[in-house]
Amino acid sequence: MAAIFIVDPRSGVPLYLQLIEQVKRAVALGTLASGEQLPTVKALAVDLTVNPNTVARAYRDLERDGIIETSPGRGSFVRADGSSKGESRRAIDDVAKSVLGDAVREAKTLGLARARAAEIFSEQLDRWFPPVPGDEQQ
Amino acid sequence: MSYVQFLRLRKSLTIYAIILGGLFLIGLAVGHSPSTIFESDGSHTKQSMTSLPLSGLLFFAGWCAIIFATVVSTSLNKEYDGVEMVWTKPIARERLAASYILLDLAAIIIAFLFAAALSVLEVASFGGLKYLTVDSRTVPTLVIGLGSAIMWYGLVQGLTAGQRGRGSMLIGISWGAAFCLILLAEVTRGINQPIHVLATIVNVFNPIAYFSSYSLSNFGAHESPVLPQALAGTEMRSILTWTIGLLGCAAAIAGWKRLEA
Amino acid sequence: MIPTHAVAIRDFTKRYGSFEAVSNLTLEVEPGSICGLLGPNGSGKTTTFKCLIGLTRPTSGTLEVEGASVQPETFETLAYVPERSALYEWLTVADHLEFNRRSYKTYDAKRANELVDLFRLERKKKVGKLSKGQHTAVALVLALSIRPRILVLDEPASGLDPVFQRSVLDLIIDAAAGGSTVLFSSHQIGQVERAADRVAILKNGKLIVDGTVDSLKGSEKVVEAIFDQAVPAVNGLASDPRVRRVERSGRILRAYVKEDSDGIARRLSEFSPKNVSVLDLNLEDIFINAVGGDIPMVKGDGA
Numbered sequence: 001m002a003a004i005f006i007v008d009p010r011s012g013v014p015l016y017l018q019l020i021e022q023v024k025r026a027v028a029l030g031t032l033a034s035g036e037q038l039p040t041v042k043a044l045a046v047d048l049t050v051n052p053n054t055v056a057r058a059y060r061d062l063e064r065d066g067i068i069e070t071s072p073g074r075g076s077f078v079r080a081d082g083s084s085k086g087e088s089r090r091a092i093d094d095v096a097k098s099v100l101g102d103a104v105r106e107a108k109t110l111g112l113a114r115a116r117a118a119e120i121f122s123e124q125l126d127r128w129f130p131p132v133p134g135d136e137q138q
Numbered sequence: 139m140s141y142v143q144f145l146r147l148r149k150s151l152t153i154y155a156i157i158l159g160g161l162f163l164i165g166l167a168v169g170h171s172p173s174t175i176f177e178s179d180g181s182h183t184k185q186s187m188t189s190l191p192l193s194g195l196l197f198f199a200g201w202c203a204i205i206f207a208t209v210v211s212t213s214l215n216k217e218y219d220g221v222e223m224v225w226t227k228p229i230a231r232e233r234l235a236a237s238y239i240l241l242d243l244a245a246i247i248i249a250f251l252f253a254a255a256l257s258v259l260e261v262a263s264f265g266g267l268k269y270l271t272v273d274s275r276t277v278p279t280l281v282i283g284l285g286s287a288i289m290w291y292g293l294v295q296g297l298t299a300g301q302r303g304r305g306s307m308l309i310g311i312s313w314g315a316a317f318c319l320i321l322l323a324e325v326t327r328g329i330n331q332p333i334h335v336l337a338t339i340v341n342v343f344n345p346i347a348y349f350s351s352y353s354l355s356n357f358g359a360h361e362s363p364v365l366p367q368a369l370a371g372t373e374m375r376s377i378l379t380w381t382i383g384l385l386g387c388a389a390a391i392a393g394w395k396r397l398e399a
Numbered sequence: 400m401i402p403t404h405a406v407a408i409r410d411f412t413k414r415y416g417s418f419e420a421v422s423n424l425t426l427e428v429e430p431g432s433i434c435g436l437l438g439p440n441g442s443g444k445t446t447t448f449k450c451l452i453g454l455t456r457p458t459s460g461t462l463e464v465e466g467a468s469v470q471p472e473t474f475e476t477l478a479y480v481p482e483r484s485a486l487y488e489w490l491t492v493a494d495h496l497e498f499n500r501r502s503y504k505t506y507d508a509k510r511a512n513e514l515v516d517l518f519r520l521e522r523k524k525k526v527g528k529l530s531k532g533q534h535t536a537v538a539l540v541l542a543l544s545i546r547p548r549i550l551v552l553d554e555p556a557s558g559l560d561p562v563f564q565r566s567v568l569d570l571i572i573d574a575a576a577g578g579s580t581v582l583f584s585s586h587q588i589g590q591v592e593r594a595a596d597r598v599a600i601l602k603n604g605k606l607i608v609d610g611t612v613d614s615l616k617g618s619e620k621v622v623e624a625i626f627d628q629a630v631p632a633v634n635g636l637a638s639d640p641r642v643r644r645v646e647r648s649g650r651i652l653r654a655y656v657k658e659d660s661d662g663i664a665r666r667l668s669e670f671s672p673k674n675v676s677v678l679d680l681n682l683e684d685i686f687i688n689a690v691g692g693d694i695p696m697v698k699g700d701g702a
Contacts, residue, residue: 009593012679014613042576046569050593051433051612052576109674141498142487222485225454227502228474399454 004031007048015050019058020065021095027067027078028088035080038068065091140237142224143213147245154206154249162256169264190266193275195257200283200349202253207246207287208309211294213238214394215305221399235391239295243387246287278372285379286349292386293343300393316346323347323364338366343382348375403466405430405549405580406451411460413446413604420446421604424460428582428597430548433575435591436584437686438601444584445482447601448553452479464549475505478542482553484534488527492520492537496544503545511544518566532559539570550574552583556590568594592682600689608689612682619643619685620660624652624672631670639663643688655680655688 004026007018026032038044041059045052059076062068067084070076078084107117214235217224225231261267294312298305323337341347347364362370369378406428413421421443428434436444449455451462453469464473486495492515500506515522518536520529526537535555542550552571556564568590575581575594585591591598592612600608608615624630630652637645641663646653652672656663660677668675680688 009589010681010683012616012681014616015593016613042573045572045576049565049568049572051596052572053432053596109676141501142490145490145494220485220487221454222479222481223487226452226474226477226479228471228504229502230471398456399449 015054016058024088024091027084028092032078036078038076143238143241165260189271190269192270192272193279196279199250199254203250203287206249207291210242211291212298212305215298218302231395232391235394239387281376286345288383289379290345292383296386296389299390300397316344319344348379407463409461412458414458430580431578432596433581435595435598442601443604476548478547478550480538480542480552486526493522499541505545514540532563550581588683602690618658619680621678622654622663623676624667625674626650626672
């Protein structure tokens with residue numbers, strides 16, 4: 001289970017935020033199904049070799065954001081009412097905006113003109129979303 | 139609770155027993171060989187065929203106990219290497235030191251009794267039991283013998299417990315110093331009175347001064363060539379050896395408690 | 400009930416003759432948390448631990464565990480793993496376990512055996528024949544087998560291979576997840592980065608950084624300014640209390656700041672750089688910036 005979560009302790013982004021994003025991503029993509037149980041705080045902390053309070057904080061925030069629900073004694077589960085998927089998708093959207101925004105800012109810092117940046121961006125789109133003959137673009 | 143020290147002492151006593159056992163067997167072999175009649179073998183004082191004082195055997199046992207005592211006398215000093223382990227246990231340091239010392243003292247007593255028992259056995263194997271005599275020297279020899287062992291133990295323990303390391307060096311030094319002091323007191327007697335007096339005073343703290351062969355030969359006389367006259371009698375020797383020994387143990391406990399890692 | 404810190408060190412100073420090993424250290428550790436103590440060799444970490452657990456006496460200040468200075472009874476729930484092995488080389492692993500069994504009321508034989516198997520230790524083997532890593536393993540087994548509420552570890556994974564280091568870290572995390580408080584020192588900054596709630600960095604006996612890993616990463620940043628021409632002199636930058644150090648290289652100026660990176664960025668913008676960015680630092684960078692001063696750099700200055 002823990003293999004689907006990857007965190008980078010060396011990153012400037014706090015671990016608990018990384019974990020929250022990872023869970024939202026998993027829910028948005030369906031890797032974590034509705035109603036599925038998450039590992040316990042203790043198990044996940046040991047699995048990822050991170051501080052248990054980090055995991056606990058992530059779980060608390062995820063619960064506040066409506067992605068998971070925790071019942072004492074039973075554990076933490078992805079909310080079964082389908083709202084979490086939409087919630088997660090929105091969160092992933094936010095992350096994507098931030099990442100792509102950083103990329104554009106970086107391009108600007110490097111001194112690229114807008115047109116050239118757009119060109120390169122289009123090349124990258126073709127690279128990662130290769131057009132499959134006969135199929136519609138997703 | 140000083141399981142480790144218990145294990146250590148068990149090991150030491152085992153080695154001690156093996157050595158004495160070896161001597162015992164050698165004694166048997168030598169004594170029973172056809173060319174030898176009943177006479178002294180290295181360890182017993184030579185006596186006539188009519189009586190063999192028990193105090194002689196106890197004298198031997200006393201010396202065995204003294205040797206054993208000096209070997210175990212740096213037990214607290216040696217523990218310094220492992221203090222991160224023993225001082226982080228739920229037991230007060232004084233209690234721990236006291237338990238080490240009690241175990242050591244018990245082992246010394248066992249060492250004494252074992253040597254005494256083996257000597258008696260040795261004598262018995264030659265049919266000499268009927269010649270064994272108990273006299274006025276028997277009990278004092280036992281008391282002062284054990285006392286000297288405990289005194290030596292107490293002195294070394296008291297001096298080394300509060301130190302870090304180099305305890306074994308002191309054992310060696312103490313043996314050398316003890317014999318030198320005896321010699322000094324002996325040779326200066328009558329020749330150089332001031333030094334002789336000084337030597338006898340220092341010898342108050344010398345275990346050998348209380349338990350050399352003078353104990354047996356001039357027993358009863360309040361006279362010793364190596365001790366101050368006032369302290370030469372058997373009662374004084376008995377009291378002094380045990381007292382100094384136990385005071386040394388108390389100093390060791392205090393020293394160990396004050397020590398810092 | 401007034402909540403007490405699991406570990407409370409207040410104004411602690413230790414002097415050896417004229418040498419001050421630790422100066423006015425104040426550090427508090429919350430129950431159930433993991434605190435990592437970092438610092439170069441000789442910065443006072445081991446001295447602090449020794450005074451905390453009573454092996455040595457402080458020159459001044461107080462060091463308390465659960466509200467009181469350490470007494471023999473405290474060791475029923477406080478376990479210490481020293482940096483160098485304090486085991487008895489001539490005894491076996493089993494002897495050491497027996498030693499523990501007799502010394503503690505809270506000894507958990509089942510847990511001890513679990514851990515012995517986890518580390519694949521042979522019970523009958525003499526400790527003298529074990530590798531360094533196995534020595535540490537035994538020390539950990541002994542410490543964890545009493546289910547301590549407080550765990551103090553001095554460089555628990557020094558000189559060990561990465562797999563083993565990870566196991567040690569997992570055990571620390573497992574202990575904290577079970578409610579124990581852990582205070583450990585390490586040279587493995589990556590370990591502390593992962594596992595610690597808060598971090599304290601010592602240098603020459605003084606506390607120079609103290610905070611949670613997240614808040615430190617949030618405030619310790621590099622402000623990088625790239626100029627068209629040579630880097631201008633920025634008066635007072637290096638002596639600005641918000642700045643740890645300044646680096647210049649060609650047309651790039653880097654200011655390592657401990658707080659208010661935005662403020663420093665604005666300050667640098669006044670000099671019309673081509674670009675100003677605020678970059679993240681990981682804990683290793685933060686540590687080196689805080690502690691190093693002796694790192695050979697491209698000519699810095701004192702502007």
